Amino acid sequence: MSSRDLVLGRVRRALADVPGEDGAPPEPGPPDGDPSYERAVGRSYLREHGARSVARTVDLLAENLADYRAVVHRATEEELPGLVARLLARRGSRHVLVPPGLPPAWLSAADPVRVHDRAVSTPRELDEVESVVTGCAVAIAETGTIVLDGGPDQGRRRITLIPDHHICVVRVPGQVVASVPQALERLDPARPLTWISGPSATSDIELDRVEGVHGPRTLEVVLVSEG
C-alpha cells in the first residue's frame, strides 16, 4: 500500500464516529459550491473595522506603516520623480534595481545606475545593489501592510529582498483597502505574493521587537495621489 493510501485510510477510520454536517453526507468538490462548508463556518466577523472616509483610510495606512518603522512620504504624480531621486541620493545609492514594467517617469530624475531585474542575475550580483524601487498590488490600512504580487512594476520576489533599501510606491486611494478580508478579495492566489509590514524585524531576543535582520532594513513607502 502506498503511504498516500495508508494516511488517507487512517484519516477515514479516525473519522468513523463523525456524522456528516447537519446529518447529511458532505458534498464533494470545492468549498465554493458546498453549502455545508459556508454553513459550518458562519463568518460573523467584520469585513472591516469601523466605517471611515477614503481619506481617513489612507491616513490610517500611513499611521500604521509608520508605527512599524516604515518611512512614509506623500507626493503628487508630478512630485514623485523628484522625491524618488532625493530618497536615493540621501541614501547614497549608486545602483538601483528596476522592475521591467516600472513607469519610466518614476526614475526620470534619479542618478543611480539602473540594474534591470533579469533572470540571469545571481543573488550575489543583486547583493551589490543598494536600493530597489517598485509599485505594489494592494495596501492594507488596518495592518499597515503592502502586498507585492510580482506584477510588471514589482518584478521578481528577490529584488525586493536582497537590497537593503526598498522604495515602494502606493497609488492612493486606488490601491488602498481597509482590511485583510478586502485585500484577499483583490489578490490572485496563482501569483507569488509577498506581504510586507514594515522593515525586517525580529522578536527573538527576549521577545522584544528589533528592526533590521535579513530583509531590507529601510522601507520607504510613497503614497502617490492619483491625479
Add this chain to the structure above:
Amino acid sequence: MSGTFIGMPAFPKAAHEAVNNATLRGNLRHATHTIRAKRAKAVAEVSDWAELREAGKRIKDHTLRHLDRYLVQLEESVTAAGGVVHWAADAEEANRIVTDLVRATGESEVVKVKSMATQEIGLNEALEAAGIRAYETDLAELIVQLGKDRPSHILVPAIHRNRGEIRDVFVREMGAWGRAAPEGLTDTPAELAEAARLHLREKFLRAKVGVSGANFMVAETGTLVVVESEGNGRMCLTLPETLISVVGIEKVVPAWRDLEVFLQTLPRSSTAERMNPYTSMWTGTTDGDGPRTFHLVLLDNGRTDTLADEVGRQALRCIRCSACLNVCPVYERAGGHAYGSVYPGPIGAILSPQLRGTASEIDASLPYASSLCGACYDVCPVAIDIPEVLVHLRERIAQGGRATRNGDTVVLRPAKGHAAERAAMRAARWAFDRPGALRAGQRLASGTRRFHPRTLPGPGRAWSGTRELPAVPAESFRAWWQRTRGGKDVTE
C-alpha cells in the same frame, strides 16, 4: 514521533531542576510578561475578536471532519500548479523522502526556515547522518543550533536565553559554522541581529536547496503560506533552485478566503503585532521567479491517531501561535525544556502525548503539567479547550482504555503509579452507593479528628507533600441537616 528528547525524565523531575535555576526563571518571566501585555493590547484593537476566534475554530473543525477530501483536493491543486506531492506516514519516512530529494540535487547543504514539523521529525539530525548540513536561519533557531541547545518555545525557541548568553554563544560558535561574530560584539539586540545578518548572508546567497514548513495550505488553490518576521523565510523560499516543504496534514484549510481569519488572529496571538513583517504565499512554481522545483511532503506522524480521539482531536486545530505558553503559570516557572518535546507548554502537554503516545515516562506525565487554571483556553485563537483535553488524557493514563497508535486501535493498560488513586476512587464509589456506610464513616472521621495527621502516609504522601489536608468538620452536613431538620430547629 522521533523528536523525543532521549532519556528525558518525567515532567516533575525536569521542572524541579528548572525552577531552581534563577537565571532561567528570570529570563522566562521577563519575556512572557512582556509579550502578555502586548498581546492583550493587539487583541483589544479588533472589536470582533470573539467572532474571528469562533470562525477559526469552525474552519479547522470542518477541515478536520473532511480531512481526507481536502488533502486529496490539495494534492490536485499543488500538482496542477507544478509542485510534486509526497506522503509520509511517520518521521522516518519523511526524513528519507527529504534526504533523497536533497541527494538528487547533488547538494550537501540546505538552508532552513524555522519549522515545527521538521523539528518534530528530527530532520536536521537525519540529514547530518546522510552527510548533508542543514543551516537554521531563524535567529532563535540559530541561537539554539550554535549553542547545541534545545528549543524551549514554539515561536522563540531561545526564549530561555538572555541577551548576554546569546552574545556569548555567537562569539564562541559562529566562526566554526561560517563567518565569525564581529569584533567587540556587545549584547544589544540590534548588534546581535546584525551579527546574525552577516553570518547568514553568505549562506542565503549560495543556497541551492531550501527546506521549510508552512503555516497554512489552501486546498482550493494549492497555495502555501509562511508567516515570519526576519526575512530569512523569504530568502529560503525564493533564492534556492529547489524548495522542499514538510507540512503536517492538519495545516490544510479549504478556501483562499479562510486566510482572512488566520492572518488576523495569528500575528496578534503570536508576536502581538497587527501584522508580522513578512508573509510569503506561493502556489506551485512560477516561471522565472523563485525555485524551479517545489516538493511538498505531507506528514502524518501521529496526527491521524490524534484525529481518532473524539476529545483530543481538537488539538489539531492549533496554529502554533504560542499564546498559551506565554500565559501559562506552569510554563513560566518550569520553562520549555521540562516538557521534553519540541511542543512545550499547555499545547505541548496535550499534543505530545497524543502524537507520540503515552508509553514513555515523560509523555505519561505531561497531562499533569498543569494547574487547570484555563488561561490557555482563554487566549487560544482557535478555542482549543486545553484543560478539557488534559483531564481526558489524565483519565486515560490513570484508567487505561482504547486509543489509536499508528492507525491501529490498542487498549492501554492503566498506568503504574496511579494504583492508590484508583483504589481511593473505587472506595469512594462504594461508600457513596451505601448511605449507611457513608454515615458511619463520616461519624468516625468527625469523632477522631483530633488525631488526624497533617500529611498522608504511604502513597498519599506525594499528594500531601505540597498540600494541607482539609480539616474535617465536627459534624457532617448530612448529620447537621437531620439534627436541625434543614436549619429549622436551630438550637445550639
